[in-house]
Amino acid sequence: MSNFQKIGVVGAGMMGSEIALMFALAGYPTLLTDASRDAAERAVERLHGVLDRGLPRGFWTEEAAATARRQLSVAGDLDAYADRDFVVEAVFEDEALKRKIFGKLDAILAPGAGLASNTSSISITTLSAAVAEPRRARFIGTHFFSPASRMKLVEVIPAADTDPAFVDAVMKIMVAIGKTPIHVKDVVGFAVNRLLHALVLESIRLVEEGVCSPADIDVACKLGLGHPIGPFELMDNTQNSLSLSVHEILYQAYGERFLPRPLLRQMVAAGYNGRKAGRGWHRYDGTGKKQ
Ligand SMILES: NC(=O)c1ccc[n+]([C@@H]2O[C@H](COP(=O)([O-])OP(=O)(O)OC[C@H]3O[C@@H](n4cnc5c(N)ncnc54)[C@H](O)[C@@H]3O)[C@@H](O)[C@H]2O)c1
Structure with a gap:
């Protein structure tokens, strides 16, 4: 104690x-x-x-x-x-x-x-x-x-x-x-958010390049990497606008490698903010259940 x-x-x-x-x-x-x-x-x-x-x-x-x-x-x-x-x-x-x-x-x-x-x-x-x-x-x-x-x-x-x-x-x-x-040392994003958002940003780049769909990347992270939840499901649960503001903070601190992605900006500007909005990377019914 x-x-x-x-x-x-x-x-x-x-x-x-x-x-x-x-x-x-x-x-x-x-x-x-x-x-x-x-x-x-x-x-x-x-x-x-x-x-x-x-x-x-x-x-x-x-x-x-x-x-x-x-x-x-x-x-x-x-x-x-x-x-x-x-x-x-x-x-x-x-x-x-x-x-x-x-x-x-x-x-x-x-x-x-x-x-x-x-x-x-x-x-x-x-x-x-x-x-x-x-x-x-x-x-x-x-x-x-x-x-x-x-x-x-x-x-x-x-x-x-x-x-x-x-x-x-x-x-x-x-x-x-x-x-x-x-x-953890007192640096911007501490350790875990730097790790998480490196993965999140690369996931969005894969979608922008047409390599995989958000749903397939979620499956890949869960079944290939053992994550409990995929990056797109996670962004939808915590609201896309929050991820975007974290990327802006990390970009200010570390530059290019955390450059906010245009596709995420578009989603936020369109109001596709995630589970609460009924639509994000996935679509949700009135009770918040993924469709
Ligand atoms: N939500 C997350 O996943 C998460 C994870 C880790 C850290 N954090 C951090 O934890 C903190 C709180 O986040 P949250 O998600 O619980 O937010 P929240 O909005 O759910 O809660 C914040 C609370 O602070 C209260 N508050 C506002 N002004 C106050 C005052 N003058 N005196 C006392 N209480 C006051 C609000 O009424 C509210 O209940 C933030 O600094 C956030 O960055 C959040």
């Missing part, structure tokens, strides 16, 4: 709520907040539903689910975080908003408490500059994957001033909540 006892999570959306659930399942008292108390309460209700559904699939024991129900609580604002040892931020991907929250938390938390961001694209060193110098030794990136209750990987990303002992403590608490952390 790490030294952390009491946990806070800020942002009760898709990622934050499930990150809070992971801490609560491992027995940590966990406070969750969102832009309003109501939103955080709704998120905790949803998590109770996740706990109910998770049991038959065997993701956690009945005992852990009972513990999680007891350990999860909601805070109306960040003032309630004064006794937290470790706080994970998972609000919208907006640098100004994240900086504002970190500045506020820095003033509220005890000197020994640590902060983490779940950002997928903002530099951890840049975010760490939102807190006063002494706290920067205890500032880190913890990049979870969606859905955070199922995906085992967490990229742990130290900022320029992060203390190695704090990195170790964060690696340990990730293991304590059932995750497998890997150590």
Whole structure:
């Protein structure tokens, strides 16, 4: 176990709520907040539903689910975080908003408490500059994957001033909540998004060149490479506009090899944004089922 006892999570959306659930399942008292108390309460209700559904699939024991129900609580604002040892931020991907929250938390938390961001694209060193110098030794990136209750990987990303002992403590608490952390340098896209989008971009090039259809590439990745989902199915599930904006960020950082593809731009401009839109690389019926 790490030294952390009491946990806070800020942002009760898709990622934050499930990150809070992971801490609560491992027995940590966990406070969750969102832009309003109501939103955080709704998120905790949803998590109770996740706990109910998770049991038959065997993701956690009945005992852990009972513990999680007891350990999860909601805070109306960040003032309630004064006794937290470790706080994970998972609000919208907006640098100004994240900086504002970190500045506020820095003033509220005890000197020994640590902060983490779940950002997928903002530099951890840049975010760490939102807190006063002494706290920067205890500032880190913890990049979870969606859905955070199922995906085992967490990229742990130290900022320029992060203390190695704090990195170790964060690696340990990730293991304590059932995750497998890997150590990654603070570079744009970290490690996994660079790998994933190299594959995604090459997949789109294959379609542009008429080598394979999106459906055939999905089959190839699943049956030939052992991936659980094909790149076009994945883009449709997470929205094509998100992939395009990631490519733009990676292109800014690394140049030509991440140049956004014209075909993806066309799809996004046409509104063929994926499963939610009813059409992306594949077509979906009104219930979101692939046709
Ligand atoms: N969705 C993914 O697959 C994924 C994967 C890894 C990392 N991330 C990162 O995780 C973070 C959250 O992403 P998400 O997909 O959960 O987004 P989301 O939109 O589902 O959730 C963001 C939450 O932040 C809340 N919020 C906004 N302003 C707030 C404030 N002032 N105080 C407290 N809460 C506030 C929103 O109400 C919302 O509930 C982002 O930085 C994103 O880049 C997302």
